Amino acid sequence: MKLTESIRISWRAITGHKLRSTLTTLGVIIGIGAVIVFMVLGGGFEANLLGDIEDDEEPVMTVQTQTDPEGGFGVQFVDSPVYTQSDVEALEEIDNVDYVAPDGSLSAVQLEHRDQQLTGGSGFTGAFGVEATTADVFGDDLWEMTDGKPFEAENEAVINEGLADVIDGIGVGEEITVRLEDGREETFTVSGVVDDDVGQPLAPTVYVPIEPHYTTTVQTPAGTEERAYSSIEIRADDVEQLNEVQNAVEEYFETESDAQQLKEDEHEIVVQTVEDVVDQVTDIIDQFALFLGGIAAISLVVGSIGIANIMFVSVTERTREIGIMKAVGAKRRDIMQLFLVESLLLGIIGAVFGVLVGLGFGFLAVTVAGWPMAYPVDWIVIAVAVGILVGVLSGLYPAWRGAKVDPIEALRHE
Amino acid sequence: MSTAEQTRSIVTATDLERTYYLGEPVHALDGVSLSLPVGSYTAVMGPSGSGKSTLMNMLGCLDTPDKGTVRINGESVTEMSNGERATLRGTEIGFVFQTFNLMPRLTAAENVTLPMVFNKDVDADRRERAETLLGRVGLGNRLDHQPSELSGGQRQRVAIARALVNEPTLVLADEPTGNLDTETGDEIMSLFQELNNEGRTILMVTHERHIAEHADRIVHLVDGQIEEIERV
Numbered sequence: 001m002k003l004t005e006s007i008r009i010s011w012r013a014i015t016g017h018k019l020r021s022t023l024t025t026l027g028v029i030i031g032i033g034a035v036i037v038f039m040v041l042g043g044g045f046e047a048n049l050l051g052d053i054e055d056d057e058e059p060v061m062t063v064q065t066q067t068d069p070e071g072g073f074g075v076q077f078v079d080s081p082v083y084t085q086s087d088v089e090a091l092e093e094i095d096n097v098d099y100v101a102p103d104g105s106l107s108a109v110q111l112e113h114r115d116q117q118l119t120g121g122s123g124f125t126g127a128f129g130v131e132a133t134t135a136d137v138f139g140d141d142l143w144e145m146t147d148g149k150p151f152e153a154e155n156e157a158v159i160n161e162g163l164a165d166v167i168d169g170i171g172v173g174e175e176i177t178v179r180l181e182d183g184r185e186e187t188f189t190v191s192g193v194v195d196d197d198v199g200q201p202l203a204p205t206v207y208v209p210i211e212p213h214y215t216t217t218v219q220t221p222a223g224t225e226e227r228a229y230s231s232i233e234i235r236a237d238d239v240e241q242l243n244e245v246q247n248a249v250e251e252y253f254e255t256e257s258d259a260q261q262l263k264e265d266e267h268e269i270v271v272q273t274v275e276d277v278v279d280q281v282t283d284i285i286d287q288f289a290l291f292l293g294g295i296a297a298i299s300l301v302v303g304s305i306g307i308a309n310i311m312f313v314s315v316t317e318r319t320r321e322i323g324i325m326k327a328v329g330a331k332r333r334d335i336m337q338l339f340l341v342e343s344l345l346l347g348i349i350g351a352v353f354g355v356l357v358g359l360g361f362g363f364l365a366v367t368v369a370g371w372p373m374a375y376p377v378d379w380i381v382i383a384v385a386v387g388i389l390v391g392v393l394s395g396l397y398p399a400w401r402g403a404k405v406d407p408i409e410a411l412r413h414e
Numbered sequence: 415m416s417t418a419e420q421t422r423s424i425v426t427a428t429d430l431e432r433t434y435y436l437g438e439p440v441h442a443l444d445g446v447s448l449s450l451p452v453g454s455y456t457a458v459m460g461p462s463g464s465g466k467s468t469l470m471n472m473l474g475c476l477d478t479p480d481k482g483t484v485r486i487n488g489e490s491v492t493e494m495s496n497g498e499r500a501t502l503r504g505t506e507i508g509f510v511f512q513t514f515n516l517m518p519r520l521t522a523a524e525n526v527t528l529p530m531v532f533n534k535d536v537d538a539d540r541r542e543r544a545e546t547l548l549g550r551v552g553l554g555n556r557l558d559h560q561p562s563e564l565s566g567g568q569r570q571r572v573a574i575a576r577a578l579v580n581e582p583t584l585v586l587a588d589e590p591t592g593n594l595d596t597e598t599g600d601e602i603m604s605l606f607q608e609l610n611n612e613g614r615t616i617l618m619v620t621h622e623r624h625i626a627e628h629a630d631r632i633v634h635l636v637d638g639q640i641e642e643i644e645r646v
Contacts, residue, residue, distance in 0.1 A: 324517060
């Protein structure tokens with residue numbers, strides 16, 4: 001029996017029971033649809049976070065301290081001053097290093113611009129943060145200056161777009177006053193605005209020159225009192241040397257660095273390029289989407305049971321038809337093929353509509369969330385493959401039962 | 415039976431035996447031998463439980479005997495595999511049933527050509543074939559009707575057209591008028607008569623004397639044995 005022939009006859013059987021077929025495929029549609037929705041959401045979220053960051057455009061890496069969060073996904077960065085001035089100087093000696101830009105947080109309590117005020121804290125906890133760094137970091141394309149230029153004098157500061165968004169009228173040439181926790185009050189002239197969003201959106205931040213504002217010191221293992229920073233940005237001369245420099249930096253921190261000895265035991269020093277950050281973020285989101293998708297996939301099992309169930313009903317109901325077909329020359333294989341094609345069609349229809357429904361709801365959801373639409377092509381392919389698999393598996397036993405029906409009994413069947 | 419007649423026989427059944435065990439053994443067929451010459455028209459009569467249906471199932475290759483052989487065109491059906499018998503049914507046997515047994519979701523034309531679907535050697539134009547055969551049984555204008563849109567007599571005509579589609583050696587009819595009123599039944603019987611006149615070999619199972627009388631000879635079956643072969 002030709003395949004096209006069985007498709008034609010099976011299709012007739014499916015459309016002969018429209019409501020039943022619809023309800024049967026609904027199980028598969030919901031299962032596959034749910035998986036696709038989660039994958040679209042994951043993809044959209046990822047695209048939204050990473051935006052148009054190119055993995056390899058900048059030969060820049062950051063050195064940070066991180067720890068495993070207690071009972072949760074992902075990683076958590078630690079804001080503690082462990083990278084000493086000696087470390088910075090040692091890193092500068094590595095071949096092909098363009099610059100080493102340390103970064104440390106200042107504990108700021110308040111920021112004023114004209115009559116507007118923000119209450120701060122250090123790092124990500126407050127409404128804004130003050131970071132001391134060097135002008136080098138504004139020099140590359142990774143952090144794009146959207147207005148003005150990097151600070152040059154000690155009373156100049158660069159603000160990020162996050163801050164520009166929350167304070168009205170702030171911009172190049174305006175003055176801001178920052179009150180620090182230790183009681184100092186400093187006034188800065190804004191020299192430029194920077195887009196510092198690389199992966200994670202950052203809190204409103206003021207970047208000020210390390211000299212003279214950053215004063216945090218620690219006692220080094222050698223016994224001297226030195227400035228210490230909570231993170232370092234390192235730029236290699238060009239992209240070709242990125243890996244080499246990254247390896248050298250990692251090796252330095254594993255062996256002779258002060259930071260290695262100053263950091264808490266459970267903390268870990270990580271040296272990440274932009275590509276590493278992108279990979280990490282992608283990884284976390286993928287894991288999460290997969291987790292949700294896995295739960296959704298359970299409903300696929302229910303869907304396939306639905307198909308198997310209806311195929312049993314179908315075989316029983318059409319016992320007489322099986323008898324007729326056998327009487328006019330159908331072999332067991334023909335009958336088997338007929339029912340398998342039918343369940344296969346149900347599976348494929350379920351998969352196709354599942355994908356469409358999933359993309360539809362996914363689109364709706366990302367639109368509401370304001371994320372870009374993502375088309376999880378690999379998951380769509382997997383979904384259709386699963387639909388086929390579900391169709392075959394759930395049709396196999398019913399089809400075999402149908403194939404071994406005795407034609408004499410079947411023809412007597414009412 | 416003469417030797418000459420035997421060589422011209424296309425279906426021969428020899429010493430068929432079949433016993434069902436329903437509490438105690440029931441001899442549905444108890445040594446039945448029958449041969450159907452080319453172009454013959456045979457009726458099998460007998461009361462319920464006489465073994466008519468069992469005999470028909472065996473001649474129609476739907477069933478195999480416990481003992482004895484069935485040969486169709488010289489080939490022993492009893493030694494064939496399940497699949498081979500299925501193919502033989504499709505090509506050499508045309509069934510006409512009391513309850514018509516059409517596929518409910520297929521049109522008249524599709525029902526007629528259903529045996530061709532399972533016969534991969536046939537690659538003829540099915541539509542044309544269906545038109546010819548349905549025209550032959552007087553339903554040339556009902557090709558695309560579904561069985562539910564046809565009367566009983568029309569359905570039986572579709573079934574007869576289906577039985578002829580692969581040019582079978584033998585047409586087997588099981589109470590073909592049992593579900594029809596007398597007038598329609600008579601029409602169907604004259605259709606069988608025409609087919610026989612065209613040279614087709616027909617075996618008909620019935621329990622009605624006036625139906626059986628259309629045949630050349632009537633085989634009387636009682637308790638699984640041939641009681642008498644009556645020439646009409």
